[in-house]
Amino acid sequence: MSTKSAVRPLLTAGWLLLILSTPAMAGVKVIANPSVKENSITVEELRGIYLLQRSTLKSGSRVVPVLQKGGTAHDVFIRQYLGRDAEEIRIYYQGLIFTGKGSMPKELLSDAEVVAYVSGRNGAIGYVSSETDTVGVKVLTILRPGQTGERTLLSRVEPEYPETLRKLRIGGSVRLQLTISPQGEVESVVVVGGNPIFVEVAVKAAKQWVYAPWPSQTTVEVSIPFQPRP
Amino acid sequence: MRGRILRWILVCLLVGETAAAQEFRLWNRNVQVHGFASQGFVYTSHNNWLTMNTTDGSGAMTDMGLNLSSQLTDRLRVGAQVYDRNLGQLGQWHPSLDWAVADYRFTNWFGIRGGKVKTTLGLYNDSQDLDFLHVFALLPQSIYPTDLRDATIANKGGEFYGNIAMGPRFGQVSYSAFAGVHNDSIYSGYPYLTTQWGVFFRSIEGPQYGGDLRWETPWKGVLIGASRMDQEITAKGTYANLMLAPQPIPYETTTKAYWSNQYYGRIRGHGWQVDGEYRRYFVLFPILPGYDASIDARGWYLAGTYRISKHLEAGSYYSRYTVTTASGGLAETILPTQTDTSLPQNHIYDKVVSVRWDMNRFVYLKVEGHFMDGYGIGPYPDGFYPQQNPAGFKPRTNAVVVKTGFHF
Numbered sequence: 225m226s227t228k229s230a231v232r233p234l235l236t237a238g239w240l241l242l243i244l245s246t247p248a249m250a251g252v253k254v255i256a257n258p259s260v261k262e263n264s265i266t267v268e269e270l271r272g273i274y275l276l277q278r279s280t281l282k283s284g285s286r287v288v289p290v291l292q293k294g295g296t297a298h299d300v301f302i303r304q305y306l307g308r309d310a311e312e313i314r315i316y317y318q319g320l321i322f323t324g325k326g327s328m329p330k331e332l333l334s335d336a337e338v339v340a341y342v343s344g345r346n347g348a349i350g351y352v353s354s355e356t357d358t359v360g361v362k363v364l365t366i367l368r369p370g371q372t373g374e375r376t377l378l379s380r381v382e383p384e385y386p387e388t389l390r391k392l393r394i395g396g397s398v399r400l401q402l403t404i405s406p407q408g409e410v411e412s413v414v415v416v417g418g419n420p421i422f423v424e425v426a427v428k429a430a431k432q433w434v435y436a437p438w439p440s441q442t443t444v445e446v447s448i449p450f451q452p453r454p
Numbered sequence: 455m456r457g458r459i460l461r462w463i464l465v466c467l468l469v470g471e472t473a474a475a476q477e478f479r480l481w482n483r484n485v486q487v488h489g490f491a492s493q494g495f496v497y498t499s500h501n502n503w504l505t506m507n508t509t510d511g512s513g514a515m516t517d518m519g520l521n522l523s524s525q526l527t528d529r530l531r532v533g534a535q536v537y538d539r540n541l542g543q544l545g546q547w548h549p550s551l552d553w554a555v556a557d558y559r560f561t562n563w564f565g566i567r568g569g570k571v572k573t574t575l576g577l578y579n580d581s582q583d584l585d586f587l588h589v590f591a592l593l594p595q596s597i598y599p600t601d602l603r604d605a606t607i608a609n610k611g612g613e614f615y616g617n618i619a620m621g622p623r624f625g626q627v628s629y630s631a632f633a634g635v636h637n638d639s640i641y642s643g644y645p646y647l648t649t650q651w652g653v654f655f656r657s658i659e660g661p662q663y664g665g666d667l668r669w670e671t672p673w674k675g676v677l678i679g680a681s682r683m684d685q686e687i688t689a690k691g692t693y694a695n696l697m698l699a700p701q702p703i704p705y706e707t708t709t710k711a712y713w714s715n716q717y718y719g720r721i722r723g724h725g726w727q728v729d730g731e732y733r734r735y736f737v738l739f740p741i742l743p744g745y746d747a748s749i750d751a752r753g754w755y756l757a758g759t760y761r762i763s764k765h766l767e768a769g770s771y772y773s774r775y776t777v778t779t780a781s782g783g784l785a786e787t788i789l790p791t792q793t794d795t796s797l798p799q800n801h802i803y804d805k806v807v808s809v810r811w812d813m814n815r816f817v818y819l820k821v822e823g824h825f826m827d828g829y830g831i832g833p834y835p836d837g838f839y840p841q842q843n844p845a846g847f848k849p850r851t852n853a854v855v856v857k858t859g860f861h862f
Contacts, residue, residue: 267622268622268626277628278619279559280561280562286528308724311764318488321488322521322535322861323553323581324521324553324554324567324571325557327486327523347528
């Protein structure tokens with residue numbers, strides 16, 4: 225074996241280590257029990273449900289929010305979708321509890337606990353970090369203000385799984401925010417979170433997607449999973 | 455006194471380290487248990503305040519509450535809370551049912567609560583006892599006088615409520631409307647105030663109704679709202695006066711008009727908040743056969759808080775309170791007309807600075823300074839009582855309030 229060929233795997237391993245040790249952009253995804261009819265939820269609905277101001281979605285599905293007790297996913301979710309920090313939301317719930325105007329939502333300790341609970345309870349809705357395996361629950365698309373519904377995806381191009389990562393059985397997901405033109409083309413892509421090593425191929429694939437025409441430009445958040453198979 | 459406070463802090467720390475909301479199963483339902491307690495110490499430079507002997511320093515400022523609640527179905531929730539306090543001469547450790555509700559939510563925009571329901575009036579009426587929710591040890595007394603908390607805190611009856619989301623361009627409206635019967639504790643500020651005139655009330659009660667409408671505007675963190683409450687209160691008791699009625703005789707009075715209007719706004723950002731509220735309170739009542747008197751109390755405040763770090767928060771407010779009285783004829787001899795709000799007996803202007811330290815998730819400590827101008831001793835209680843100040847009042851009062859507590 226030449227020196228060159230001996231160094232190459234080392235360099236590859238080093239490069240991978242470097243990338244893997246880079247903290248992924250914090251992101252969360254909202255999950256729901258499969259009994260929930262909707263596939264998407266507006267930020268406004270999400271806020272109303274978690275502030276205990278509403279208990280149903282637009283189709284009439286009754287939902288029950290589940291919280292995480294702390295951690296990055298909790299902090300990101302509270303700040304991003306409820307517009308407060310974790311301490312403020314704790315005080316908000318206590319205000320309801322001690323005035324007889326609400327009960328504390330179920331609090332769980334980890335992403336895995338949330339997935340397990342949501343998958344087993346009708347109407348449950350929760351949030352987990354974007355890398356969490358979400359088998360048994362549905363991931364809801366979060367619609368930004370101004371969006372009134374879901375756009376149908378007509379053509380989806382799957383991303384190319386980097387061969388090296390597949391061999392090393394490295395998986396993950398990438399969360400993207402797509403801006404879609406009225407004609408249905410993906411105009412721009414913003415990386416919201418996920419594993420950085422998959423970002424490039426995910427963005428490349430998503431830019432080729434085609435949606436059904438819509439009266440106006442819309443944005444939508446999507447999560448693209450990368451699951452290595454043997 | 456110092457030992458008592460240190461013991462209290464120690465108890466708080468020990469309890470706080472192990473405290474967490476408790477939950478147990480009963481008849482196949484989860485029941486949540488939550489509680490809180492607080493202990494305060496007040497020292498004033500002049501004038502005894504809030505029925506305590508504060509010029510010597512007083513720790514007679516304790517309260518606590520415990521509640522149980524359960525979500526019986528997706529729509530139905532029940533719960534109750536017991537509350538007890540001792541604030542100088544008020545409360546006197548007579549526990550009361552603070553609230554006890556059955557809450558049925560039909561839909562997002564319509565729900566009903568029945569039982570003993572906390573009254574939504576302005577930003578903080580229903581949460582004014584919950585010291586752990588606030589940065590300030592004492593909320594602005596122009597709007598939330600702690601000696602009068604019983605007069606507005608809850609009613610036995612019901613309310614309907616709801617939230618109407620109007621989309622991202624228009625924000626959200628929340629409303630509540632209530633009607634019921636209100637009972638004032640005989641250990642509260644008003645009955646205590648009247649004892650100086652030989653009037654001892656046994657009951658103070660009557661119908662109370664009103665509503666609240668608040669708009670969460672589309673501008674991030676901006677809330678505005680208005681509340682209204684009407685009452686018709688009958689107070690029954692005895693009257694004794696060495697000259698006029700040496701033997702106690704029955705005494706009863708019913709208000710002819712009794713209302714409060716409150717307007718408020720709040721702006722909130724990450725870690726900071728600014729609140730402002732205005733309340734006008736008006737009561738017209740017969741003082742002698744054929745003669746009426748009225749009390750018109752107006753207050754407003756502007757408060758700001760800022761979270762310096764996870765455990766440290768600071769705040770400041772300016773609170774302004776004025777009271778005027780009007781009567782005529784013979785009634786003037788009992789309640790003279792007072793319209794000059796520049797006099798210290800007709801106003802209280804309070805500048806406050808406060809710091810709150812959260813020792814952990816459950817235990818906190820607050821230190822607060824009050825710089826008050828005026829003492830507002832009308833026929834409407836507002837913190838300063840002649841019973842604790844027999845030698846009269848000084849126009850200015852500075853106060854230090856130290857408060858600690860825990861909740862779970």
